Amino acid sequence: MARGPRSSASPSRGQPEGRPYGQAHGTAQAAGQTSSQTVKLCGFHAVRARLRAAADTITEVWVEPSRKDQRIKALVDELQKAGISVKTADMARLDGLAAGQRHQGVVAVAQARQLVDDLPTLLEQLEDQPASNRFLLFLDGVTDPHNLGAIMRTSDAAGVAAVVAPKDHSAPLNDVVMRVAAGGADRVPYIQVTNLSRAIEQVQDAGYQVYGLDGDAEQSLYKADLRGSLVLVMGAEGDGIRRLVKSHCDALYKLPMKGGVESLNVSVATGVACFEALRQRS
Structure with missing residues (x-):
C-alpha cells in the first residue's frame, strides 16, 4: 500500500x-x-x-x-x-x-x-450453523502483526468463522493488524487461548476434523477432504507447527511446491490453504 x-x-x-x-x-x-x-x-x-x-x-x-x-x-x-x-x-x-x-x-x-472472544462460546454459536460455516483457523507461533493482519483479511474473504491462537508467542490484535487486515479483523473473531493443544481437543470433541499444514507431510492438501466441520492449523514460517500441537492433529498435509524455496510466508500459505477449503466447500 x-x-x-x-x-x-x-x-x-x-x-x-x-x-x-x-x-x-x-x-x-x-x-x-x-x-x-x-x-x-x-x-x-x-x-x-x-x-x-x-x-x-x-x-x-x-x-x-x-x-x-x-x-x-x-x-x-x-x-x-x-x-x-x-x-x-x-x-x-x-x-x-x-x-x-x-x-x-x-x-x-x-x-x-465486540466479537466473541472465547472458544466454548464460539463452538456453541456454530452448533446450529450449516457445516459450510464451521471452518476455523488455528495459528501456532505467528508473532508478526503484518502476517496476522494479512491472515485476518484472507480469513474474512475465505469464510473462516474465527482465528484461534495461543496467548503466548502470538501477535496481538493491535493497530498494525487492523490496518493490514483492511476490515477483516472487524468481522472475524480473533480468540487467544491458554493452550492450543487443549483447544484442538475441544474442537475435536465438538466434531471438527483438525488438519495441520506441515512441509514434511506425505500427502498433498489437494488430496484432503476439506468439507464439513474443519480446523486448519498453520505454523510459523521456518519453525512450523510445534511437535505437541502437530501430534494432536487428525492428519498432516503439505502444499505441493516446485523451485528452490523451502517454505512460503505463513500468510501466503494460509491463503492457498483457505481458498482450497473454500473451493471445496462452495
Whole structure:
C-alpha cells in the first residue's frame, strides 16, 4: 500500500489544523486520544471497511489537509454522510498518531468491536450453523502483526468463522493488524487461548476434523477432504507447527511446491490453504 504524498509540517493555507475538513473556522482539539477500548485505523482500506461495517463505532477521523484528490474527497464525503466529523492534522501529527504505520493521510479512532472472544462460546454459536460455516483457523507461533493482519483479511474473504491462537508467542490484535487486515479483523473473531493443544481437543470433541499444514507431510492438501466441520492449523514460517500441537492433529498435509524455496510466508500459505477449503466447500 503506497503512502500518501508528504507535505510540509504546517497545515495548508486556509485549513487550520484540528478544524473541520473543508472549513476554515472551528476550535482545535487534541487529536487521536485513545484508550484500551479504542483502536486506530490507518489508511483508506481500514477506515472505509469500518465505515461500511459499523460506522457508529468511529469516534473521530483526521486527514492531511493538502490532499485534494478524488480518493480522499470520496472518503470524506462517505464519512460526512454518515454523520462523522472529519478534522485535519498535519503530516507530522498523523505520523505520530499512526505510530510508524503507513496511513496515506487518514487516521481514524474507533471503538473496539465486540466479537466473541472465547472458544466454548464460539463452538456453541456454530452448533446450529450449516457445516459450510464451521471452518476455523488455528495459528501456532505467528508473532508478526503484518502476517496476522494479512491472515485476518484472507480469513474474512475465505469464510473462516474465527482465528484461534495461543496467548503466548502470538501477535496481538493491535493497530498494525487492523490496518493490514483492511476490515477483516472487524468481522472475524480473533480468540487467544491458554493452550492450543487443549483447544484442538475441544474442537475435536465438538466434531471438527483438525488438519495441520506441515512441509514434511506425505500427502498433498489437494488430496484432503476439506468439507464439513474443519480446523486448519498453520505454523510459523521456518519453525512450523510445534511437535505437541502437530501430534494432536487428525492428519498432516503439505502444499505441493516446485523451485528452490523451502517454505512460503505463513500468510501466503494460509491463503492457498483457505481458498482450497473454500473451493471445496462452495
